[in-house]
Amino acid sequence: MRSxxxxxxxxxxxxxxxxxxxxxxxxxxxxxxxxxxxxxxxLSDIIGLPDFDxxxxxxxxxxxYTYYRNGAAGEWSYRNNLEVFHRxxxxxxxxxxxxxxxxxxxxxxxxxNFSAPIFISPCARGAYGHQEGELNLLKxxxxxxxxxxxxxxxxxxxxxxxxxxxxxxxxxxxxxxxxNDTETQDLLDRSKAAGAxxxxxxxxxxxxxxxxxxxxxxxxxxxSEYTYITWDYYKKVSTMTDxxxxxxGIMTVDDAKLAVKNKVPAIILSNHGGRQLDGSPSSLExxxxxxxxxxEVFKQIEVYADxxxxxxxxxxxxxxxxxxxxGLGRPFMFANVFGTKGIEKAIQIIKHEIAIDAANLGxxxxxxxxxxxxQWTPNNWMG
Ligand SMILES: Cc1cc2nc3c(=O)[nH]c(=O)nc-3n(C[C@H](O)[C@H](O)[C@H](O)COP(=O)(O)O)c2cc1C
Numbered sequence: 001m002r003s004x005x006x007x008x009x010x011x012x013x014x015x016x017x018x019x020x021x022x023x024x025x026x027x028x029x030x031x032x033x034x035x036x037x038x039x040x041x042x043l044s045d046i047i048g049l050p051d052f053d054x055x056x057x058x059x060x061x062x063x064x065y066t067y068y069r070n071g072a073a074g075e076w077s078y079r080n081n082l083e084v085f086h087r088x089x090x091x092x093x094x095x096x097x098x099x100x101x102x103x104x105x106x107x108x109x110x111x112x113n114f115s116a117p118i119f120i121s122p123c124a125r126g127a128y129g130h131q132e133g134e135l136n137l138l139k140x141x142x143x144x145x146x147x148x149x150x151x152x153x154x155x156x157x158x159x160x161x162x163x164x165x166x167x168x169x170x171x172x173x174x175x176x177x178x179x180n181d182t183e184t185q186d187l188l189d190r191s192k193a194a195g196a197x198x199x200x201x202x203x204x205x206x207x208x209x210x211x212x213x214x215x216x217x218x219x220x221x222x223x224s225e226y227t228y229i230t231w232d233y234y235k236k237v238s239t240m241t242d243x244x245x246x247x248x249g250i251m252t253v254d255d256a257k258l259a260v261k262n263k264v265p266a267i268i269l270s271n272h273g274g275r276q277l278d279g280s281p282s283s284l285e286x287x288x289x290x291x292x293x294x295x296e297v298f299k300q301i302e303v304y305a306d307x308x309x310x311x312x313x314x315x316x317x318x319x320x321x322x323x324x325x326x327g328l329g330r331p332f333m334f335a336n337v338f339g340t341k342g343i344e345k346a347i348q349i350i351k352h353e354i355a356i357d358a359a360n361l362g363x364x365x366x367x368x369x370x371x372x373x374x375q376w377t378p379n380n381w382m383g
Contacts, residue, residue: 020079022069023050032058043338043345048353049310052334052346056129059337063217064128068333070214071274078274081282081308085317087378088284093362101359104366105351109147109325110198110244110266110302112170116351117319117366119147120343121270121306121327122174122200122248127155129336135164136336140343142166144351147325149174149200152187162194174200174248177237179228188241196243200268203229204249209276221275231262238263251280253289256297266302266324273307273329283307284314287321291371298322312353316361320369 028051032041040059046052057065071078107117120141126133133155141148142165149172150161158173165171173196177184191199206229209221238245248268250256259267269283269290281289283305290297297303298321305318306327315326328350335342354366363369 020083022082023053026050028054040337043341046338046342046345046349049328049331049335049346049349052331052337052342056334056337060129063219066214066217067125067128067219068123068330070211070219071278072276073210073212073278075213075274075278077271077278077280077282078308081271081274082310084282084284084308085311085314088317089375089379090313090316090361091373091375092360093373096362096364098359098362098364101364101366102355104364105355107325107366109304110172110246112147112197114147114170114325115145116347116354117325118315118347118350118354119149119304119325119327120332121268121273121329122149122151122202123329123333124151124153125155126333126336129333130339132339133336134161136340136343137332138164138169138171139166139340140332140335140347142169143340143344144347146347147172149327152176158190158194158196162196165195170197172196172198172200172246174202176202176205176227177229177233178225179233181236181240184237185240188237188243192241192243198266199241199243199245200248201234201237201245202248202272204251204270204272204276204280209272210278211275231258234262234264249276251286253286253293253297256286256290256303257294260297260300264301266304268327269303269305269323270307270327283323284318287318287323288376291321291376295322298324312350312355312357313361315350315354316357316363316369317374319366320371320373322371 035041041055105116120137130136134150138148138161151174173191175187206227208224211220214220244265246266247259247264249270250267251271269286271280287305302324304325305323309315309326309328318326331346332343335346358366361373
């Protein structure tokens with residue numbers, strides 16, 4: 001009987017691993033099958049965030065698209081960032097008044113007011129997607145009233161981006177810092193002079209990222225140095241500026257606890273979109289680890305997270321654990337092929353999805369979401 005079952009399963013493909021889908025098939029290929037390569041679809045054809053990936057791949061030179069799409073080595077962490085969300089089922093509650101959910105999206109990030117608990121993560125080389133590069137991201141963020149974190153390695157300088165800010169617009173400046181104190185002081189001072197409200201110090205890139213896909217097109221990581229990044233160095237940096245210095249790229253509960261101990265005001269759980277170290281955990285897995293081993297961290301400092309977030313429900317899973325705000329990188333870089341209008345649409349899509357998914361989850365107030373809305377035992381969806 002057993003061997004019959006085994007044979008039947010094999011014949012039915014029951015043991016076949018589920019294929020990885022960069023964008024799950026929701027029909028865009030069928031609807032836009034006649035669109036010539038190198039042309040943009042209409043913005044109205046974009047229904048969800050994964051469609052921006054499709055549009056950018058269809059439209060951009062392969063080299064430019066590859067720089068954005070790339071993950072480290074075999075890209076297992078890149079794929080895991082996307083797939084991990086589906087291993088945890090939601091536990092929707094019904095018979096709850098959810099009619100005011102939209103009014104509960106606004107939140108604060110380090111004390112600054114925004115329309116939703118989302119932000120644009122820092123990504124280098126905005127001009128690979130659109131000649132106005134980061135200026136579109138900045139303007140889109142202002143229009144949607146969400147936080148933008150410009151990258152140091154942007155296509156425009158810190159000063160050029162600052163000059164395009166809307167009145168009173170809050171930005172957190174991302175920096176890579178080295179042990180060269182003169183350079184570090186200069187970057188901190190330039191950020192302050194440009195009006196940045198906080199520094200995002202990226203700490204997950206102590207060495208070059210192992211980027212096979214991008215290297216084929218000559219767009220791999222250019223940073224070949226080993227960088228001195230230690231807690232002592234953090235202490236020193238935080239005395240070199242009066243801006244809050246938050247850490248981006250925390251990947252374990254151990255380092256989250258050390259961040260609290262070292263009085264870091266906020267951390268971003270991130271594996272750099274799976275671009276640095278293949279095998280590193282997704283931010284959802286790190287948030288679960290903190291939830292299980294040191295949940296007090298979520299109360300002691302502000303914890304943000306990014307990586308693989310493409311749907312409203314992904315955001316909700318992170319928020320339910322105590323994450324205060326969720327970042328998206330590639331979706332905005334891909335949306336930028338449509339310019340500022342693309343960024344605005346991406347923000348509108350994710351905000352709408354957060355609201356309707358929360359409502360269908362039975363969450364009437366986003367502030368009240370908690371871990372009970374998710375089944376934290378992973379399901380076997382891959383099998
Ligand atoms: C094209 C690209 C460039 C990036 N450049 C930087 C960077 O300069 N500094 C940084 O801290 N993170 C950088 N990141 C990582 C993002 O800030 C963010 O962690 C990541 O994109 C989140 O994953 P997602 O793209 O799946 O949303 C980059 C990511 C991409 C896709």
